Amino acid sequence: MTAPPQRKFDLEGYRAVAALVVIIFHAYQHNRYGTWWTWPLEGSLWHDVLMNTDMLVDMFFILSGFLLGLPYAKAALGDRKPRPARAFLLRRAVRLIPLYMIAVLIVWAISNPVLPGDWRDLLLHLTFTHVWSDDKIFYTNGPAWTLGVEAHFYLLLAALGAIGQRYLPPMESRRKRIVVMVAVLFGLIAISLGYKFWAVYVRGFPVEGWSIWFNPAAKLDIFAVGMLLAVAAAAGVRWPNAAVRTLVGLTGGAVVALGVWLRYAHLPDTFTHTFFGTGIMLVIAATALSTGRGPYWLRWPPMLSLSMVSYSLYIWHEPLLRALDSAGLLPTPAGGAGAFLVTAAVLLGASVPVAYLSYWMIEVPAQRIMGAFDADGRSREYYAPLPEPRSA
Template sequence: MSGRAAGGGERLSYFEGYRAIGAVVVVIFHAYQHNRDPVTWHWPLEGTTWHDLLRATDLVVDLFFVQSAFLLGRPYLRACLDGERRQHARAFLVRRAARVLPLYYTAILLVWAISNPILPGDWPDLLLHVTFTQTFSQAKIFYTNGPAWSLAVEMQFYLLLAVLGALAQRICGRLRHRSARLAVLLLGIAVLAGACDGYRLLAVSAWRLPDTYWPAWFGLPAKLDVFAAGLLLALLAAGGVRLPGAAARRLVGAAGIAVLVGGSVVRLRPGFPETFVHGVYGAGCALVHGASVLGGSHGPRWARVRWLVALGGMSYSLYLWHEPVLRLLDSHGLLPERGTAAGFGFTAVLLLAVSLPVAWLSYHAVERTGQFVARAFDGEGRRREYYRPLPDLPAPPQIRDVTEVLSLRGRLPAGTWPTRD
């Protein structure tokens, strides 16, 4: 969620357009989820196609994961393949921390403080959230700020990428041929995806974990193949793979949409383990992005509209603040009775109307601060020295009369001036 498309300049500005739509869709889904009947847990539109579409919107989180893996993995893969600028783990983690932590900690600490007015409060919940480990807790994974679980998964992926990126650069640096380096990277990505699918098979078939055991299905091990899809796309782009023309771009994009639709249909089958659908969604999102990334285009025109790109820039704030806003509106009795389609529509409109200004304020007051913090570190993750001491200047030569001053003109070091004996 928190990755930025800045690394690709204008060519990847459409990533922000996708991210904007995704964040709005998440807000709408949570408004829908909030309007389940409090007694029967019946969904307002259950039994309709609209209900199935809204349930499938969780693919948006997979879209965020694919984008993050592509944008953050691409510099590492370029360095491995072509020996471009070496990526330093410390610099990478510093940039990620500057991007994620200011807003994340602001939202978590504020919501927790309001929810726990009497100390010590639910300090285990706070500890889990500030360490990004809530995804390991069945009781606390969605506490304080529900959508923050995906930020915990992303932060865990950043740590994994820093370790694997350093290892991959070391291994590839010892290989002479580019084809050998490419094969090693492909194998590494395949191992990530395979480990994820193996974990899912064990969780479903051997361990028989229930669908409601959230740490099993919302943790990093269950999402690795989604990240692997983004890394594979980044590797293809770094490896120079290009689609031959507009027809090929349309074909790949259509294939991605077909995969997403197919995954949404398959998950409706009774008894089908939904966890496997997210790997399918990851592949579909990678194909949709690949149509533009590998086709050399600037992406869909609609995704590059200026206001949509601007909304994508503050989508991280919208994503983190909308649930606390929803809870605040509900606690003040501003939302309609739950269980009706009309109530869902009103909730969605009101939630967007309030959350968007909050997100705008949060972006300018909090997120941009993190961007300035990131600039205080160099490419190796070290603090920039803005006030280095000036080097020692040579002692000025001694003169006896004006003729010596004239003879020294043009030969004195900058910043020196002769003094009279």
Template sequence: MSSTDAAAGNRNRTVAGFRGLAAISTVAFHVWQQYFRYDAGGSHPPVDNPVIGAALSLEVIDLFFVLSAYLLTLSYARAAIDGRSTRTARHFLFRRAIRILPLYVLAVLVVWASRNPTLPGNWRDLVEHLTFTHVFDQQRIFYTLGPTWSLSLEVLFYLVLVALGPLAVRACRPLRRRRTRVAVCAAGCLFLFAAPLAWIAVAHYGFGVPHTDWVVYFGPQARFGGFAAGMGLAVLTAALGDRGRLGPRTALPLVAFALAGLFALSLDSGPENFTFTFYHPIASVLWLVLIFSTLHVRQQTFWQGFLSSRWLAAAGLVSYSLFIWHEPVMLQLHQAGLLPAGQSGFPLALLIVFAAAVPVATASYWLIEYPASLLGRLKDHRGRPRDFYPEPATR
């Protein structure tokens, strides 16, 4: 195995570890929500121990956004800055569709049907979830599969990326100086990050929109900053190339800074204060620092070793299925009376939900996700159908 292949393998294992950590944290966050409800102002519910409360209320959805945007934008950034080739939009969307849709559509149909035994049922909820438009509905944004409001933003990001990515490549092609191409790409990412900041500031301070107006604060106009941060990280990585890789003495303090910053942000995120209002843009920047100081290094640190551990890799493998199924599993356990009552029952409830959700997610991965991923072999890197039966060579 070459050094390049080894580096790619290490990066893939580390990314899987990030996904595993994020999926585990998401499950804990939603079980915690079930036992400690949000207050009327939309702020995180109080916990007697503020340290535990901050750890539980640490939202990792921005990590998903930053990481996804970084990985998907990297090829466009390299094409714009160094003239490398990119996959076609058709191939990109095809790969994204087979990654997202089979499991998502099945889960939506199953969960919706179980909650709407007679037709037409809440047909609008079904239509909105199948079209990824429920994030724009104040009433139904968290219906059926509550956490999947974020998938609506993911799908919108895919459409934005296939439009802006090639545009950036074409805009940079005539520019002779590499430094200018980097600046153009960075400026675009900065604009995409600043626009949601302006939206949030105007909505909150200008019009006094409450934080419980989900469409205003959960829609793409407010949450695209996480994707923009990931796009900026891709530009930074492409600009640096193999240069500027961090040594352990620099990487580990940056990792500690980012983790401490995320914890402090969650600890200080009280109702109506600045950090609560701008929690997600600030968190996105800290996730950017954490991912950069983890992946853009010269040698593996113990932090990378932790992320590459087998149990996190296993969690990362089934992270999408765990993300999709954990809430229906939790609610089914609750309705069946299998979760302990009262806030004191939260630790045991967390163990029960994990014990039930992880096997479901594992079965979902091998029965749905993995077979669907094989469809990706039907097209080549240019998005054209593969010829699996080539003509025999002539003599």
């Protein structure tokens, strides 16, 4: 059975929501105060809600695994032309690197006004290896750790995709190709869970060992769960009606709730994120594998617009938070809930316009780099001789 034609996925709203929630959480985190870093809403339900919004970062990895893995899954099943690793990595580099490098260099230069500065920090960030450093993983630009992880995932996906496209299509059975892909992805999940078990129960790394809990190995299971959704979509899995779609979405919500309950039951956070990622994948699957349109809010024009600039919104908001605080434009954290709400409003008010400016001035021009390459990622021959005109 071949996969049915796929309409455009209505997933943009998810990315916009994740970026906005991350900004609100960082505004909340900024308003801790006192010797014991008291949270402004501590002891309330809203505090518990905000403290669990970190799960939405997993949504970025799920969406990447799904959307980037889908073309490779289709090619491995023989349903589309193979995708050269060179072209894939070039497109990801053009999408990720220009804005990332500009942001890192600007923030680093401001933070290191006297040379030579912290060159180790700069080198780690420019090579996306800060995710392996406890003291630098959240330095310079805290949210950039996810981009370091994503860069590792792109290399892994390019390698797996190249192997899958070469060796799976010759298999006589479509079912076998699907089984092999699913087995490989469950293997990646098992490797990640095994790494986490080793880190928690064998080595007993401390909670503050940030590079242990936020490196690519610790997040590999979440990325692989997103790729499982890509395999399901490529294989032709579709929900037959709205009732099934709703049931899948509710199941995803229940899995997320289970992850929250296990967190409060003291399951190590590195494992609760596996539940969060699985639940989020099911919520996204309710829309992605539906034969009908999903909720309107996912394609609501303002949400689509924010999704368009979500990368810029995500990468600039923390430097802006620090700049606003240094300029004295934010309330004193000890102001409690009111200070948090004002901080969130000011940060959003500054971040959204900057994100649109960044998108049109950095992201859009960077995308034009692809014009110098063909669909296979090779340089275009602009000066090749023109063909001889046909004789009449």
